[in-house]
Each structure stands twice: as C-alpha cells, then as structure tokens.
Amino acid sequence: MWKMLLPMTGEGFKVSISVFLITLVFSLPLGVVVAALRRSGSRLVQNLVAGYITLMRGTPLLLQLMFLFFGFPFVPVIGYAFGRYEAIAIAFVLNYAAYFAEIFRGGIQSIDIGQWEAGAVLGLTRFQTFTRIILPQVIKNVWTAVANEVITLVKDTSLVYILGVSDLMKAAKSVSNTFSSFTPYLFIGAIYLLIIAILTKLLSYVEKKMEYY
Amino acid sequence: MSLQVKALSKSYGNNIVLNQVSFVVQPGEIVCLRGKSGEGKTTLLRCLNRLEKPDSGQILIDEIDIMVENKGLSIAEKIGLVFQNYNLFPHKNVMENLLLAPRLLKQGENEMKKRAVELLKQLGIEDKADQYPFQLSGGQKQRVAIARACMLSPQVLCFDEPTSALDRESIEGICRIMLDLSKQGMMILIVTHDEEFAERIAMRSLVLEKGRMTEGDAKGDDTKFNLFVK
Numbered sequence: 175m176w177k178m179l180l181p182m183t184g185e186g187f188k189v190s191i192s193v194f195l196i197t198l199v200f201s202l203p204l205g206v207v208v209a210a211l212r213r214s215g216s217r218l219v220q221n222l223v224a225g226y227i228t229l230m231r232g233t234p235l236l237l238q239l240m241f242l243f244f245g246f247p248f249v250p251v252i253g254y255a256f257g258r259y260e261a262i263a264i265a266f267v268l269n270y271a272a273y274f275a276e277i278f279r280g281g282i283q284s285i286d287i288g289q290w291e292a293g294a295v296l297g298l299t300r301f302q303t304f305t306r307i308i309l310p311q312v313i314k315n316v317w318t319a320v321a322n323e324v325i326t327l328v329k330d331t332s333l334v335y336i337l338g339v340s341d342l343m344k345a346a347k348s349v350s351n352t353f354s355s356f357t358p359y360l361f362i363g364a365i366y367l368l369i370i371a372i373l374t375k376l377l378s379y380v381e382k383k384m385e386y387y
Numbered sequence: 388m389s390l391q392v393k394a395l396s397k398s399y400g401n402n403i404v405l406n407q408v409s410f411v412v413q414p415g416e417i418v419c420l421r422g423k424s425g426e427g428k429t430t431l432l433r434c435l436n437r438l439e440k441p442d443s444g445q446i447l448i449d450e451i452d453i454m455v456e457n458k459g460l461s462i463a464e465k466i467g468l469v470f471q472n473y474n475l476f477p478h479k480n481v482m483e484n485l486l487l488a489p490r491l492l493k494q495g496e497n498e499m500k501k502r503a504v505e506l507l508k509q510l511g512i513e514d515k516a517d518q519y520p521f522q523l524s525g526g527q528k529q530r531v532a533i534a535r536a537c538m539l540s541p542q543v544l545c546f547d548e549p550t551s552a553l554d555r556e557s558i559e560g561i562c563r564i565m566l567d568l569s570k571q572g573m574m575i576l577i578v579t580h581d582e583e584f585a586e587r588i589a590m591r592s593l594v595l596e597k598g599r600m601t602e603g604d605a606k607g608d609d610t611k612f613n614l615f616v617k
C-alpha cells in the first residue's frame with residue numbers, strides 16, 4: 175500500500191501546494207486593489223465591487239468551482255470552456271480576493287485619517303501615501319485575520335477533488351479504494367496538520383517581527 | 388516674499404466658518420491666530436495646507452496662488468503644517484519620518500540626510516534618530532513633527548495648538564525653536580488659545596470671530612517685530 179501511497183501523495187502534495195501558492199500570490203494583491211476600489215469615488219464601481227464580494231462570500235467555493243468548470247461554458251455570449259486548472263485558479267483567486275478585500279477594507283478604515291493628511295501635507299500623492307504609509311500599518315493590523323484565512327485556504331484546496339484533479343485528497347481516495355483501508359486518509363490528514371503547523375509558526379514569526387512599533 | 392490670504396471663505400452646509408478672511412504674514416514674522424473653540428482656526432490652517440478646499444478666495448505665497456499654480460516648487464515646499472496631534476508615522480523611526488517625503492520627491496539622498504541630522508541637532512533630539520514615535524515624549528514627538536515639516540524648507544510653517552499637550556519646560560523649548568526658525572526667515576502662523584503663550588511668542592495677533600478676521604491688540608513690542616523683518 176505504501177508503495178502506491180507515497181508517490182501518489184507526493185504528486186498530490188505538489189498539486190495542493192500549487193493551488194495554495196497561486197491563490198495567495200494573486201488573491202492578496204487583488205484583495206488590496208478591490209479594497210481600494212471599494213473606497214473609490216465612483217458609485218458604480220463601489221456597487222459593482224460590493225456585488226462581487228457578496229456573491230463570492232455568499233455562495234460556497236465548491237459551487238463556484240463547479241460553476242466555472244461545468245456551467246460557465248454554457249453561459250451565453252461570454253461563455254468559455256476553462257481547463258480544470260484555469261477554473262480552479264480563477265475560482266480560488268476570485269473567492270479569496272473577496273475575503274481579503276473585506277479584511278483590508280476594515281484595516282484601511284482603522285487607520286487614523288491624520289496619516290493620510292500627514293502624507294498629503296508633505297506633498298505625497300494619494301497613491302504614495304497609501305503604499306508607503308497606510309498599507310504597511312494595515313498589514314500589521316490585519317495580520318491575524320489574514321493568517322486565519324491562509325490556514326483555511328490550506329484546507330480549502332481539498333475542494334479541487336470535485337474537478338477530478340489529483341490533489342492530496344484524491345491520492346488518499348484512490349489508495350483507500352484500492353486497498354480498502356482508511357489509513358491513507360489518516361496519512362494525508364497528518365500531512366495537512368504538518369503543513370498548517372509549519373505555516374502557523376511562520377506566520378506568528380512574521381507577526382512578532384512586525385511588533386517593533 | 389510673503390503669505391497673503393485674500394477673501395478666503397469656507398462653509399460646511401449652512402455653517403459659514405470663514406467669511407472673506409484676509410491677512411498677510413511677512414517673512415520672519417510669528418503671527419498668532421486666536422479665537423474661541425469652534426471659530427474656524429483649524430479650518431483656516433487646513434485650507435492653507437490644502438486639506439480643505441475653500442469655497443472662494445486666494446492664498447498667495449510669493450505672489451503665486453498655491454491653489455492654482457503648482458509649477459516649480461511643489462506646494463509642500465512652500466507651506467507646512469505641524470498637526471495638533473503630530474501625526475507621525477508610527478511604523479517609521481524618526482530619521483525615516485524625516486526622509487520619507489524628500490525621498491519620494493526625489494531630492495538628493497545625501498543632502499537630505501545631512502539636513503535631517505542638522506535639523507534634529509537644532510531641535511535637540513539628534514539622539515532620537517533611531518527611535519520610533521511610541522518611544523518619545525509628547526514634546527519630542529512635536530519636535531520630530533517640526534523637523535519633518537522643515538525637511539522641505541517651507542517658507543510658511545503652521546502650528547495647530549502647539550502648546551495643548553506640553554508642560555512648561557517644553558513650551559519654553561518650543562518658543563526658542565519658533566524664534567530660531569523665524570530668524571531664518573520662515574513665516575510662522577500659530578493657532579492657539581493659550582493666551583500666555585501667544586503673549587510671549589507673537590509679534591502680531593489675529594483674532595478669528597464669527598468667521599471674520601480682525602487684527603488683535605498689538606501684543607509684544609514693535610521692536611521685536613521689526614528686528615525680524617527683512
């Protein structure tokens with residue numbers, strides 16, 4: 175059994191970690207942009223962004239995955255058949271960006287308006303003030319909330335099994351079926367646990383680093 | 388070279404806060420702007436530092452309307468503000484607080500660093516360069532805020548209630564600093580309701596009442612005033 179489980183777990187690990195990393199790398203910056211757009215001057219933009227966030231947070235990620243892969247090709251005019259991995263990347267990034275955007279929005283609002291004004295009086299543009307003065311403070315303020323989402327993301331990657339992708343979960347399922355044993359599930363459970371333990375350490379290490387002020 | 392405010396008006400809804408306010412500040416002058424709470428002193432400073440858009444009127448520095456003209460020197464290099472609560476950047480140490488704006492405005496790094504060290508020395512906080520705002524006392528924070536505003540060598544420096552959070556000793560210190568700056572030709576406009584402090588520092592007083600600006604009683608002797616006019 176282990177002869178089959180170990181290599182399949184290795185392959186599955188690669189898939190799961192890729193989903194995790196791609197989602198983080200794209201959804202975090204996108205979340206910042208969405209949070210900034212929510213504060214934009216245009217009513218229309220504000221409403222569009224609010225609608226997007228409601229949709230993403232109001233429906234299960236599993237459903238969003240299925241819609242993008244199975245449903246989207248049949249949508250009139252804009253319909254398009256995404257590949258499995260494209261559908262996964264788009265669904266995860268859009269979904270997590272919405273959650274991150276809400277966290278960032280709260281974080282931006284929590285910064286004293288005087289910080290914006292200090293930047294303006296010193297001749298900085300709004301963009302410079304945001305990136306140099308506001309955002310670094312926001313990141314510190316929202317770190318715990320973002321860390322929670324990151325941990326959740328690790329576990330959410332297991333949802334990709336619904337599109338028949340060979341992630342950790344799928345690996346365990348295949349081996350379990352072949353050998354009529356539950357052990358593979360326990361094994362990948364331990365792997366998830368290990369990943370999350372390492373991540374938690376890493377995240378709290380960085381959090382401590384930011385405690386300098 | 389002077390600061391000229393001409394018929395400046397600002398309302399919030401029906402609340403007319405500034406009603407055709409006009410005044411002039413000459414180089415080297417320290418002018419106190421007094422008035423009861425809620426009379427619009429802060430609003431005036433905010434308009435001067437373009438944190439608030441006036442409904443009408445002109446603000447001229449060097450005969451240039453800073454609300455229209457933005458060529459050459461940026462406005463931040465003409466007029467600066469020391470906020471009542473300082474608004475230092477908490478995630479930056481003192482030196483970084485000073486250098487942030489000059490760096491972004493693409494001024495020479497070495498020159499700016501030298502200027503920063505000089506300013507900190509002049510303000511008596513050269514040993515605080517590596518500290519973060521949370522490690523400083525109120526008076527020290529204020530000095531950092533002054534140094535930060537001075538980094539861009541503005542011709543006009545505004546203070547909003549500079550003595551509100553200071554003990555006696557620090558007030559002495561800030562007086563000396565203001566006199567020092569004015570000797571260098573800077574125009575200093577101070578909003579305060581601290582009568583004693585105004586008496587001590589002002590070469591001239593302005594009073595804001597019901598949206599109107601009037602010249603206050605001539606406080607201090609004129610010789611002091613004349614000394615600093617170039």
Ligand SMILES: Nc1ncnc2c1ncn2[C@@H]1O[C@H](COP(=O)(O)OP(=O)(O)O)[C@@H](O)[C@H]1O
Nearest residue numbers: 399402404422423424425426427428429430431
């Ligand atoms: N952003 C604002 N919106 C509406 N009213 C304001 C705003 N800022 C100030 N005001 C009003 O303008 C008046 C002057 O305020 P302020 O300039 O802070 O007075 P001061 O500094 O002299 O105490 C007050 O009546 C205040 O309520």
Ligand SMILES: [Mg+2]
Nearest residue numbers: 425428429430
């Ligand atoms: Mg005030």
